[in-house]
Amino acid sequence: MTVSIRPPVAADYVAIAAWIPDAVACVRWAGPQLAYPFDPEQLPQLLQVQPGASFALCQSDGDLLGFGQYRLRQPGVAHLCRIIIAPEARGRGLGKILCRQLMEEASRTAMAQAATLRVYRDNPAARAVYAELGFIAVEAESTVDVLWMQKKISRAG
Known part of the structure; x- marks a missing residue:
C-alpha cells in the first residue's frame, strides 16, 4: 500500500469529525481547547497550529487514512500532536507511517532535530508505536x- 501525506482539504475534516464519537474521545485526541460537539467546517481554524502544520495521510487512490500535526515548541523541536487513524484502518501500521512522515516533514521544512509527543498511559497501542519509532519516556515531564x-530526528526519521 502506497501512502503519503498532504495538506488536508475540507472533506478530510468532515471525515475526521466522524472518527470522534464523543467528548471524551475529543479531549483525548485534541485536548481540552476543542469543545465537543464541534462544527467540522470550523476544524481547520479550531485545529490551527502556529508555527506548525497539519497533514492528511492518504492512500494513492486518495482515501483518507489519518491525520496529524506538528507544532514547533522551540527552534529545532517538533511536537507531534492530534495523531488519529481512521477507525477502519487501525492495526495496519499506519500510525507509525504517519509519525515518520510528520517527522520527515518537520525535519525538512522546519529544520527539526528532535520530536516530542504526549500519549495517554492507558493507550498501549499508541505507546507501542511510539516506542518502536524510538521515542523514549521522560517521566520528569509526564503526569499520572x-x-x-x-x-532525536535522524535523516531516516
Missing part, C-alpha cells in the same frame, strides 16, 4: 495520566 516522550 499522560506520558511525555521524545526522540
Whole structure:
C-alpha cells in the first residue's frame, strides 16, 4: 500500500469529525481547547497550529487514512500532536507511517532535530508505536495520566 501525506482539504475534516464519537474521545485526541460537539467546517481554524502544520495521510487512490500535526515548541523541536487513524484502518501500521512522515516533514521544512509527543498511559497501542519509532519516556515531564516522550530526528526519521 502506497501512502503519503498532504495538506488536508475540507472533506478530510468532515471525515475526521466522524472518527470522534464523543467528548471524551475529543479531549483525548485534541485536548481540552476543542469543545465537543464541534462544527467540522470550523476544524481547520479550531485545529490551527502556529508555527506548525497539519497533514492528511492518504492512500494513492486518495482515501483518507489519518491525520496529524506538528507544532514547533522551540527552534529545532517538533511536537507531534492530534495523531488519529481512521477507525477502519487501525492495526495496519499506519500510525507509525504517519509519525515518520510528520517527522520527515518537520525535519525538512522546519529544520527539526528532535520530536516530542504526549500519549495517554492507558493507550498501549499508541505507546507501542511510539516506542518502536524510538521515542523514549521522560517521566520528569509526564503526569499520572499522560506520558511525555521524545526522540532525536535522524535523516531516516
